[in-house]
Amino acid sequence: GQQVMQIPQYQHVQEGEDFTTYCNSSTTLSNIQWYKQRPGGHPVFLIQLVKSGEVKKQKRLTFQFGEAKKNSSLHITATQTTDVGTYFCAGLEGNTGKLIFGQGTTLQVKP
Amino acid sequence: DAGITQSPRHKVTETGTPVTLRCHQTENHRYMYWYRQDPGHGLRLIHYSYGVKDTDKGEVSDGYSVSRSKTEDFLLTLESATSSQTSVYFCAISERGDNEQFFGPGTRLTVL
Numbered sequence: 001g002q003q004v005m006q007i008p009q010y011q012h013v014q015e016g017e018d019f020t021t022y023c024n025s026s027t028t029l030s031n032i033q034w035y036k037q038r039p040g041g042h043p044v045f046l047i048q049l050v051k052s053g054e055v056k057k058q059k060r061l062t063f064q065f066g067e068a069k070k071n072s073s074l075h076i077t078a079t080q081t082t083d084v085g086t087y088f089c090a091g092l093e094g095n096t097g098k099l100i101f102g103q104g105t106t107l108q109v110k111p
Numbered sequence: 112d113a114g115i116t117q118s119p120r121h122k123v124t125e126t127g128t129p130v131t132l133r134c135h136q137t138e139n140h141r142y143m144y145w146y147r148q149d150p151g152h153g154l155r156l157i158h159y160s161y162g163v164k165d166t167d168k169g170e171v172s173d174g175y176s177v178s179r180s181k182t183e184d185f186l187l188t189l190e191s192a193t194s195s196q197t198s199v200y201f202c203a204i205s206e207r208g209d210n211e212q213f214f215g216p217g218t219r220l221t222v223l
Contacts (some may be wrong), residue, residue: 045211088153092209101153
C-alpha cells in the first residue's frame with residue numbers, strides 16, 4: 001500500500017534558526033496536506049497542495065510540492081517558540097478520501 | 112474550531128471488555144474518519160464513512176467496527192479490547208473526500 005515517509009523525526013533549533021521537514025511518498029499523490037499538532041492537542045490543518053511544483057507561503061512557512069507529486073517539504077524561516085509542535089504531512093490516496101499520514105516531525109525551539 | 116466532539120475524553124478499561132467511542136459533529140459534513148495515534152506511527156486510519164450507513168476500512172481496521180446511522184454521529188467499537196489498542200483516538204470530518212479534515216479533541220484509551 002501507499003506509504004508516506006517523513007524526516008527528520010525530531011528537530012531541536014535555537015529560536016531564529018530555520019527549520020525544514022521533508023515528506024516522501026512511495027506513489028504519486030493526488031494532493032498533499034500539512035497539519036500541525038501542538039503538545040496535548042489535536043492536528044490542525046495548515047495547507048493543501050495539489051499541482052505539480054506548487055509553492056505556497058503562509059507568513060514564515062513555505063510549502064512545496066515536488067514536480068513528480070511524490071515529495072513535499074515545509075520550511076519555516078526564523079523559528080519562534082510558537083512554532084513548537086509536531087508537523088505532519090498527509091498524502092491523499094487516489095479519490096478514496098483516505099489520507100496517509102507521515103510519522104511527523106516534532107519541532108522544539110529553544111528561546 | 113469545527114463543531115466536533117468526542118466522548119468519552121478518557122477511558123480506562125480491562126482486556127476483553129467492549130468499548131464504544133462516539134464522535135459527534137454539527138457541521139453536516141459527509142465524510143467522517145477514525146484515526147489512532149501512537150508514538151512513532153503518526154496517525155493511522157482505522158475506518159471512515161462517506162455517508163450514512165456507508166463505511167470502509169482503513170489501514171488498521173482489525174479489531175474495530177464502526178457504525179453511522181445519522182450524519183452527525185460516527186461510532187467506533189472495540190468488541191473485545193486488547194492492550195495493543197491502548198492509544199489516542201481522533202475523529203475527523205471533511206466536507207468532501209479530497210479536502211481538509213477537521214479533527215476532534217481526541218479520546219485517550221487505556222486497556223489494562
